[in-house]
Amino acid sequence: MASGTRPLAVVACLFTAVQLLLVVPGSGIGWDEAVYASQVSPYVPAAFFSAPRARGITFLAAPAAALSQDPIALRLWFALLSGGALFGSFRVWLTILRPAVVVTAAGLFASLWITLLYGSQAMPNLWVAYGAVVAVACFLLPPSRRTHTGLAAALALVALMRPSDAFWLALPLAAAALAARTPVRLLPLAAGVGLGALPWVVEAYLRYGGLAARLHRAGEIQGGFSGQFAFGAQLRAMSGRTLCRPCSDVAWGRPELALWWFALPVAVAAGIAVARGRRRPLVLATAAAVSVSVPYLFLIGYAAPRFLLPAYALLALPAAQALVHATRTWPRPAAAALAVALAGHLAVQYAVLHRAADRYRDVRTAYARTAAELQRHGVRPPCTVSGHEAVRVAYALGCSSRQVGGHDGSIDADGLRAMACGRPVVLLMSGGAPPPAFARAWRPHGLSPLPGTRSLHAYLPLACAGPGDRGDPALIRQDGDCKTFGVTPDHGRCIDDQQQRDRDRRAV
Template structure:
């Protein structure tokens, strides 16, 4: 019999086992690969459950969003810039309970699933190892971990932007990819539902690319992008006409609340806020911990290296387009508003994690084989980076837990003074404290103004009312003749007074559990 010869690229031929001979071990290439993307999402959830969820309370913005669907808390005033996407996400849980820990647990699990789903969109475009590394880099930022289980829309806007960019690239690469054609408008709709302005900036780059790049020219994709934007923003647009007097009126009011939209370079504000500030407004604080922003300065360099690596791998679009979309999403928060919040840039960080991961992987393992020195150097740099992120996260969660204890003590003090549900709070910190106390919040001035001084005094004749005044401030005219009582001897409320009507009616009611 003639000896068979191997033919390059020929399909493998299975041979029947020889009697009496033990079958050889299966080749390693047939082993099922680990589900790295699912493991990345699961690890993200576990980190949240261990580091963030236990004992943390709802912040001011969270109480506004959560109160819209909470079972036993009246809805807070919903200002013009806000969108209701995150309230829809938590509504099934809030229908059962408004307990903060339960909301945190649900969002931690959902955010891990969301990370996996957004990365999975890119599987036909990038190696799984690069995607897993990108997910790990993004998920271990203190900003991502801190806001993962929070009732805030920014992380979900990031997931939508990441998925939409991947679906667009898949659509122009393979015109028969039906999942991409369906997923593209849905991903844009998610962003629009969470943060309508983000969705507007998101669609600019892919829409321009679909019209200007010859190989990608597909005007139909522009229609899908626009359709997704309108679908997700429909609720926000309808509400603009029913509550704010029209779309332009709502946009104008939203701009007023945000301090005006114009040329306001805030890059330095964003850098200073990376030391753990949730909101830097006004951002006139010293830059006391420069090392917390080291990775921010390395980001442009690593992105450039990632683009170069993608070009060498003959897939430049997988780095260039995410970078362009990330820049577009970052522009309003870096140059058009005069304050900073690290969470605003989460969509940009999610997209930039792809070229950065590509750069790090190519540097450590060019050709698929690890270089010991480069790998050791990168491992050391990443360990230092993670240590900084962990330190900032630890400080933030500690302050949050302290805040929760302070607000719970203040709510208990109000209950002891007879301010029990159904009740109304107004004044400084009223919106957030009202959630903890189970009261409604009614402001007579500022961006959350929803009542008048006369209406507030009329409320005092029907149910318990308290007006919160910070130390050093005089009581407003609406509280003339009301009696001041100390609120709580805690860090957050030391020196605060609660002004109560002369003869408040204490309607008996169930005091809600501490949130």
């Protein structure tokens, strides 16, 4: 057993235990998670899968998604899986750096609120981070069939999760291979990126009209890939926001929560400076971290803390080198002050994690309540949800989700109205916004508001409608279609309760 293996295993177990205690209990599902999990769930129809997404995380989610629709199943599965992956990825570094540095690096990365929050989520970024840590380590180890295979496999994992991240990760490694005059290293780099990205490329031709078309559409959805500066957005997101889009109207009210972000470059520079004989591995890890950060800091105009998880995992290595060196060489008062600063850092991470985890618990309660309210209005599988937060509401109900227009547009108004002929259909509108023209004749029902909304209304069709209908009662296939929506069948048409009362009064 390599030196440092047991302490590293302890760090991984603690990482998993904190997730199980603080994050997993009562946690609801995120919007992206619902999209990914629905692709492999036997309980929920697959949500619209937009051009930027890759299916790697759906493969990891499949075992838990196959067992249950409950988000807790995903949380438990990924908490255990991420703990094992933390151990496995940093263990490769035990033969490159001193064990104390590797164990400290794993502890630093695992203690971030971002890592703890996403450890139990069906999201790709943490797995990109693990793949990046392994890829850089395998590149640094002496060339052999084993290290080449490990390098290719790690890059394939990254590309399977996020193809663009694999490209940015491979760039500094390819440059290092050329600088060291070891072009043989380019083969596993190319093989790993190519194999991992292959499913995404194949899907581009099958569903999007080609690779160029998919890349163009992905750029549109992400706001375009151009010279932008997202440092400010990332800083605002350090307070615990999982997505900051847009960030221009978000006040930076808690700057102390981002102090560690400013301390990290200092620690990285110090770690490289004191590394001496182990400087090259730390320089390459830092270069790879900078490279994978480029698209999220300079090419898109919004921020999510999870985007930088691969960078944090790699930068934890030189930062750990600085900390280990300081504890061994600094005078006791200075070392004690450093320990106090680290304790404060951990307290900040816990505070942000606690608030973020509470929000996910609120999400679970809110969406379960909304699903129950819609079920009382007759919305049950097979059914379709459209409009505000359709993906997560549909996941809670076991319905499909379809949007008319927008980035996730997968149906038109005529198609949605026609769908009501064979199943319950509901349109959700938030904040008092009026329904679109095609749903103005639909019956509104007030619902309890979801997090972040002032009000929520469900609009249900009074009748099923064929293409071209603009709101008049339409022919139905059977009386049951009317009963599904709580209205009355009348000679092949659906009429609501008020219309029925008017008819009864006239008959008298």
